[in-house]
Amino acid sequence: MKIIDIGEILWDLIDGQEYLGGAPFNFAVHASRLGHDVSFVSAVGDDARGERALARAAAHGISTDLIKRGADRDTGIVDVVIGNAGQPSYTIRRPAAYDFPVLSDAEMDSLAAQRPDWIYFGTLQQTSADARDLTRRLLDANPSAGRFYDVNLRRNCYDADLVSELLGLASVVKLNDDEAIELGAMVGLPGDSLERFCLEGQRRYGWTGVCITRGERGCSLLLGEHYVERPGQTVKVADTVGAGDAFSAAFLHGLAEGWDATRIADFANRVGALVASRAGATPAWEPSELL
Secondary structure: OEEEEEOOOEEEEEOOEEEEEOHHHHHHHHHHHOOOEEEEEEEEEOOHHHHHHHHHHHHOOOOOOOEEEEOOOOOEEEEEEEOOOOOEEEEEEOOOHHHOOOOOHHHHHHHHHOOOOEEEEEOOHHHOHHHHHHHHHHHHHOOOOEEEEEOOOOOOOOOHHHHHHHHHHOOEEEEEHHHHHHHHHHHOOOOOOHHHHHHHHHHHHOOOEEEEEOHHHOEEEEEOOEEEEEOOOOOOOOOOOOHHHHHHHHHHHHHHHOOOHHHHHHHHHHHHHHHHOOOOOOOOOOHHHHO
C-alpha cells in the first residue's frame, strides 16, 4: 500500500528516558515494517530534539522529506507515566512544531501522483487549525484514498464537534473500549454494546470498517456486515505505549491483503501484543516473528 500519514512526531519522556513517538509516527514505523510505503507528514523544531527526531526517524526507515523544521516552535514532548498494569497516562506540552505541518503545492501534487491507497489521521494534531486545514487539502486532493481515523483521545486535546467531524470523514475507524464509551456519550452512539456501537456508527457515518481494541481481552471488529470478537494474546507486558499503533498498522495491512474480519483481528492482536511485550513505542521486531 501507499499511505499518507499526517500527524504528530514527538518525544515520550518515560522514567527519565526519551523515546521517539507520537501515534501517527509509531503507526508509520509499524506499517513500514509490514512492507508498506508511508509518506509521513509532520514537523519538528529547529532544536536538538528535532535533530535527534529526524535522525531516529531515518534510522527507522521513515523518509524525513515531509517532516518540516520550524524555528519558532519546539519539537513536541509528552510526559508519560506508566501505571502498575503497564497502562500509560500522558501530559502533552503544546503548542509544538507538529501542530504546524506544511506542504508546498509541488509536494501536494507529488503525493497525489502516487495515487495513495489510504490517508491516516488521528485526533490530537487535528485540534490545530493549520493541521486540520492541511489534512482537508490532502483528503480533497486524493478522493479515491481510504480514510483511516485512529481516534486516540488524549485529555484536554479534543472536543465533541471535532471528533464528530472526524468520524464523518473516516471510512475506517479504530479506537479502544474506553473511547467507545466516551464517544457513545459524546456523539450519541450506543454505549451498552460494542456490536451495537459499531453497527450504529456504520449506519450513521458510512464506515466500511471499525475496530475496538480491548487490551488483554483482544478486540471487536466490524468489516462490512461481519462482526467478530477475538481474544487477545497472552504476553508479559513491558508497556503498552505504541501497541495500539502497531495494531492499527496490522489492521490496515489485513484490509490491504483482503483478509476476512477474523483473520485481521487475530493478526492485529498478535502484532499489538508483540509490541506491548517490549519497552517503548517502536521496539525492534520483524514480521517473521509473527509466523
